[in-house]
Each structure stands twice: as C-alpha cells, then as structure tokens.
Amino acid sequence: MLNTPAAPAPITVPPAARHAEGVSNDEFRAAMSRLAAGVVLVTAVEAPLDPDDPGAPAGEDVGMTATAFLSVSLDPPLVLVSLRTGSRMDELLEEQPLWAVSVLSESQRHIAGRFSMKGRVSDRLLFADIPYRRGEYTGAPLVGGALATLECRTEQRVEAGDHTLVIGRVMTAAVPSAEGGPLTYFRGRYRQLG
Numbered sequence: 001m002l003n004t005p006a007a008p009a010p011i012t013v014p015p016a017a018r019h020a021e022g023v024s025n026d027e028f029r030a031a032m033s034r035l036a037a038g039v040v041l042v043t044a045v046e047a048p049l050d051p052d053d054p055g056a057p058a059g060e061d062v063g064m065t066a067t068a069f070l071s072v073s074l075d076p077p078l079v080l081v082s083l084r085t086g087s088r089m090d091e092l093l094e095e096q097p098l099w100a101v102s103v104l105s106e107s108q109r110h111i112a113g114r115f116s117m118k119g120r121v122s123d124r125l126l127f128a129d130i131p132y133r134r135g136e137y138t139g140a141p142l143v144g145g146a147l148a149t150l151e152c153r154t155e156q157r158v159e160a161g162d163h164t165l166v167i168g169r170v171m172t173a174a175v176p177s178a179e180g181g182p183l184t185y186f187r188g189r190y191r192q193l194g
Contacts, residue, residue, distance in 0.1 A: 078155065079101070084163055
C-alpha cells in the first residue's frame with residue numbers, strides 16, 4: 001500500500017464585508033436602493049454654548065437630509081427618522097427633544113444635495129440662501145416651498161445597528177404647498193415621479 005499525500009483542500013476566502021448572516025454590505029445596499037423613498041430635511045436648533053453668557057455664540061440651526069422617514073402611528077401621531085449613530089444630528093437630538101421635518105418637493109433637489117454633503121461647511125452657511133420660517137413649537141427651520149412640514153418632540157430613541165431610530169410625536173403639521181410632486185430617492189439618485 002502506497003502512502004500518497006492527500007490533495008490539499010482548496011482555500012476559500014470569504015468575500016469582503018460579508019456578515020455572518022451571509023449578506024454583504026454591497027448586496028444589502030444594492031437591494032435597498034430599489035426601494036424608492038421620499039426625501040425630507042430634518043432640522044433642529046442647537047442650544048447656545050453658554051446660555052448664561054450674553055456674549056457667547058448663539059445656538060445654530062442644524063439640518064440633515066433623510067430618506068429613512070416614515071409615519072408610525074395616527075393615534076397618537078408619531079413619525080420615525082433613522083439617523084446614523086454618532087452623526088451630528090443624532091448627537092443633537094439626544095440632547096434636544098424638539099425637531100422639525102420639511103417634506104421636499106421635486107424642485108428642491110439642491111436643498112437635499114446641500115444638506116447631504118460629506119465634509120460640508122457650517123450649517124449656518126447652508127441655510128443662508130434658503131427661504132424658511134421658524135416653527136412655532138420647535139423654533140426649527142421649516143423650508144419654504146416644502147410639500148408638508150411637521151414639528152416633533154422625541155418620544156423614544158432606539159439603537160438599531162449603526163443607526164438610531166428617533167420616534168417623535170407630531171406637535172404641528174401643515175401642508176403649505178400643493179405645487180409639484182415629491183422629491184424621491186431611488187437607485188442612489190434623487191428623482192422625480194413621472
């Protein structure tokens with residue numbers, strides 16, 4: 001009987017960024033990009049650095065484009081926005097319970113793009129030439145020409161993977177503009193219906 005060495009087992013390398021469940025980040029991202037979503041601007045007012053010092057810098061308006069926004073309940077009226085954990089908006093809404101949402105119209109693609117940029121300039125400059133009014137309940141910017149606006153108070157925060165789900169009670173809701181269609185996000189791009 002000859003002793004011949006067994007053939008070496010083939011070496012298999014798992015694909016990069018594959019999770020234990022078997023779905024890679026790229027596969028998941030590609031699948032979810034086929035789900036069309038409405039685009040909103042989430043806004044809040046950051047408190048002054050030192051409210052007791054009249055010479056301290058005032059609070060700043062903060063804004064963030066979001067596509068993971070939805071209605072949760074009619075009674076009571078609740079909405080949910082998903083924020084990347086550790087993002088500026090996530091950290092702000094952990095401290096500030098009042099925030100607002102402007103549902104963007106198809107003509108407001110430039111606003112969505114401006115507030116979704118990486119490495120962007122200060123929020124103060126981002127709001128500089130955008131028409132808005134302050135919400136009566138939150139004081140947060142509500143974008144002029146938006147299809148709908150909501151003012152919210154945080155009811156609950158839920159950690160979910162690398163995001164925080166912020167559930168807010170709707171305190172005011174308005175439909176200031178019936179003109180145009182919604183701005184949507186599909187396959188990695190802003191789009192219009194039709």
